Amino acid sequence: MISVIVPTHNRRTLLEKKLRGLETQAGEFEVIVVADGCTDDTLTFLQDYHPPYPLQVLQTGQGYGQGLGAANARNQGAKAARGDLLLFSDDDVMPKAGWIEAHRRAHTHPRTVAVGRLILPPELRGSGAAELKGPRVFWWHVTGNNTSMPKALFEEVGGYDPAFSAYGGEDSDLGYRLMRAGMRLVFVREAVALHEAPEHRTRAVQKARQAGAAHVRVWQKHGDPRIAWALGVHPTLLAVKMALLPSLKGLLGGRGDYELAFAWGAWEALEASKNTRT
Missing domain, CATH: 3.90.550.10 (Spore Coat Polysaccharide Biosynthesis Protein SpsA; Chain A)
Structure with a gap:
């Protein structure tokens, strides 16, 4: 069953x-x-x-x-x-x-x-x-x-x-x-x-930011760099996203705001973890 x-x-x-x-x-x-x-x-x-x-x-x-x-x-x-x-x-x-x-x-x-x-x-x-x-x-x-x-x-x-x-x-x-x-x-x-994903667009962007931070925690929990690349939160990849997305996100249509919010959430989580270690 x-x-x-x-x-x-x-x-x-x-x-x-x-x-x-x-x-x-x-x-x-x-x-x-x-x-x-x-x-x-x-x-x-x-x-x-x-x-x-x-x-x-x-x-x-x-x-x-x-x-x-x-x-x-x-x-x-x-x-x-x-x-x-x-x-x-x-x-x-x-x-x-x-x-x-x-x-x-x-x-x-x-x-x-x-x-x-x-x-x-x-x-x-x-x-x-x-x-x-x-x-x-x-x-x-x-x-x-x-x-x-x-x-x-x-x-x-x-x-x-x-x-x-x-x-x-x-x-x-x-x-x-x-x-x-x-x-x-x-x-x-x-x-x-x-x-159906019923959330308002603003809420969806907020959730994307939370998801970015959460995926960083998954990577940090297991310590496997393959996770960071697969989930899009490797520092090298994030640096590229943070440099390009603010000016190019419009080319992605509605998904652009989502991708930028995800990158911001992951970046903030990485920075917070650095501060905790120091």
Whole structure:
């Protein structure tokens, strides 16, 4: 059985859309919703919601008013999962028909980590939001949007690192550790999901800055220079970005502001770490 793990924080409308969409999925599966510090009507909706599939509802957060982050929420969902396979998918990711079965079919070999196709609505393309069409995938494409893996493998590598409690970093950290553990990474074109990415453009740029800083922390945690190059936070690469992007970002369209914000966040994190060491 597949356990679909959905962390959520104060986005009841999106969560309801996702859960009702899952009602049409075929196959044997359960859904585990982890309400992380929700203060809106998410819990009220979940109490009254009775889907055709098994549903577990967990609550995390300090007094249920302050979330502990997606990494911790996903870990709690994984602990409660009854399935042999974990399928991580955030509340703003809407699966298409056959999504669960496509992930199930991908696990014909041990230690497989399956990454599905992630698409954006037309109005968000080029905005800097994540889109993955394949066919090549790498460890940094392992995210909580559309990824499945054996529960045993997830537990073997220690799950998500809850130290990444702010936005960003937890996915690439997990992907790197799965790569080191010898995962068999596959792209599943038929496992299609739409990433609605509902944030306002200003918020998306803020998140890009946070992601830059978080990726620096992933590199510093493991000390592998390959991480810095793969995630775009190597000091040499950042120096080039900081020199060129302010004047050339317009050539990148909507993605230019995102790329510059990411570089700024990474640069600031590097400078802060230098000051800490001195």
